[in-house]
Amino acid sequence: MNERASTTLVAPHAQTPDPKPLITVTDLHKHYHIGGQELHVLRGVDATIWNGQWVAVLGSSGSGKSTLLHLIGGLDRPDQGSVSFDGRDIFNLPGAAIDRYRNRHVGFVFQSYHLLPELTALENVLIGAMIRSSILGWSARRGEAKRRAVELLDRVGLGDRLNHRPSKLSGGERQRVAIARALVNQPDVLLADEPTGNLDEKTGQQIMALIAELHQQGQTIVMVTHDQQIAAAADRRLWLHDGELTESLAS
């Protein structure tokens, strides 16, 4: 995007040259019951996501891509199976550790941005950092967090829109704010659920360029899409079909 983009924007250890498994998904199952019918969305999904990789998850609508992404991010709970982060099963962590996992190690980007309407762009980006610290801790960390948030917004091209509220931003701009928000705590992995789904083609391409750039800087990315063209830029493409995940051989 621009030259002064600093490499500190992504987590430092994501840049280590030799990849190691960051997240391991083992035998993941998830069903839903609707009106007496059982819908088996995930039927034993296995996957390994390596540090620094950009993984695209493909599949038709309703195949369970979002469900899988939510499970990887610790937002949802599986009926069976595990998601290991750094060698530990995130669903077996004590107390509120899973919330901490989402806060520090994961960054979510959603199709419909999901910004908080009352907050400005800057505050939306800062929210993850605020959740991270207590009221007392905040006064000490505030300056640094704010600097980083401004830097991120600058980086996604919104340096002059810091105090605009989401209703005053276009869809593409909102998605950039959402990406900046996801990155504020330097997450190990960015989980993007059809980040260009609500955008026109041109804006979608800009967002994809931004994601590609993040990947170049070493950010691990898991991106859900049903658009093969978009998926083409990723390192790996995984197909979700009939509740199972298969590596696509065609590249």
Added chain:
Amino acid sequence: MYKLTLILKYLRRKLGPMFAALAVMLCTAMVIIVISVMGGFLDLLQTSAKQLTGDVSVIARSLTGFAYYEELADQIEALPEVTAVSPVIGTFGMINLDGQTIGVNIMGIEPTDFSKIVRYENTLMWSAEDIYDRYGIEPNGSNAPTPGVDLHAQAMTLKPAAIDMPGVVIGVEVNPYHYRDEQGQYDFSNSAVQHEAALTVLPLTERGAPAEIGPSYLKAAVLNEFKSGLYDIDKSQVFVRFDVLQKLLGMDRRESKVFDPETGKELPGVSVRPARASEIVVKGAEGYTLDQVKTAVQETVTRFAEAHPNVVPPAVRTWEQRHAQFINAVKNEKGMVTFLFIIISIVAVVMVATTFYMTVLEKTRDIGVLRAVGASQAGIMGLFLGYGLAVGVVGSFLGLALAVSVVWHLNEIQYWLANHLGVSAHYAWCAGGGALIGAVVGGAIGYPKRKTLRFALMAALVLSILGLIGAWIILDQIDDLAYKLNHTISFKMWDPQTYFFDRIPDKVKFYDALFIGLGAILSSVIGALIPAIFAARLDPVEALRYE
């Protein structure tokens, strides 16, 4: 940290919970106003009652009084628990004022001592200066008090300065010519000051039978009138000097010659009948509880009774015991107010709960987002509880401010409602009617063009101003219209002619306000509790999908 940020944002940006704050404000204000006014009344009653009797009284069990009261009074006064005592004689009698006779309680007091224990001096209604400047009475006019005479000083000695006659101070309602005007004020021109009053009492023998000499009469000059604030007292009590009443009732010390019952010959020596009083009023010393004072006085009375086996020992009563009805009324009212407070608190809880439930529904997706960014369940719960707390704090502060400004200006508000509502309503009707006609006509003319609304608004504005001008012209032309309007359209929430206190109590007690304010804040937090739990337990994925 995000909780504080979001709460502050929501407080400024969200309307819904502001309605909850408004509800909390109104509840708080209502309870504080009711408690202040009602509590103010009860306090007035209670203090009046207390100040009319002194802390503790030693009371004769019979109208004939008890002997050796000076000795007992001295002993009681010597107690460390007691600062002042004063003997009193009370009896029933009649007073004739300007040809009207009514039954009264006649109290014989020593005004200076009595006033140290019982509120007497402050209840006196008239002073010469007062009368001159409040009623614009000519110093030499027919109703003027004798020039140069200090009514206050006279009442404090119960001796007229100029005439050789005992003085009497009567309760303001004893005077049959007094009435209160619309502001609840008495007019000096109807007062009995400087008039002659005739008192009739019935002396009793020591055994309580009517004395052979029959009723005694006393001509006295009315020196002043008093208003204690308790209607029953003001309607039925008059004060004369202790020694005057004592003599009149034959309760003073009498020496008589002694005769041999058989021979009828005079014997040497004299027989002494000691003087009697019917009550000793006692003021307790600072630092002692009422019970301690009472106990000390009771012990003294018991010792006194042992030393004087012939004297029926008088009873010892605290002011609370003497005014048990008032005290109980106060307690009942307090219970009522507490009940009201509980009901209103529940109302506040429900109000806050419903608005917060709506807010949580409205914010469901945001809750999902917060969870996705790492907020815990406890965090979400804390967010909404904190929001409830903030709404409670805002509501209760606003309510407090509203209540204080209303209570402090209650008398003005009441005065305005009672005296200007009619004319104001007239203006409002004219302006409102003009606006309505203007809106309809303007709308009709403008219809169906796109500017209908603006047209209607303009016409409404113009006609409402015309209405105001019209109203003003009408009021200006017809002389008593304003008076009649105000008279027919008025709201008297407080009629000083029926209530005995002439002002609505207008003090807010700090601890009442504090307690109610905290109660309101607590109610808001409780109201927010269930929505907060609901919000915390939302499934984040469902919440994100929520439309």
